[in-house]
């Protein structure tokens with residue numbers, strides 16, 4: 001796969017003495033690495049000393065020439081019905097949130113675990 005990714009140094013390009021490209025392109029095969037989170041992508045480099053690189057999916061703009069957007073990085077809300085018919089709003093994403101009282105105390109609840 002060919003991955004086109006935003007260069008995080010580009011925004012600060014004026015502080016470098018060499019030219020910073022807006023995007024980087026990497027080519028390799030996707031690899032499964034235990035500590036890579038779902039928001040990251042690991043691909044091979046073909047370099048034995050540095051066998052794979054980890055890319056942030058939120059920075060990827062294209063994969064194999066097709067536009068790419070990392071949907072699950074964006075917060076998503078869902079209405080969940082409680083056991084007594086109450087309705088709670090569950091927000092999924094990097095920081096899950098729920099409007100029920102259990103969440104206010106424990107910062108997690110069954111509504112979040114049930115929706116993810």
Ligand SMILES: [Zn+2]
Pocket residue numbers: 088098099100101102103109110111112
């Ligand atoms: Zn809840």
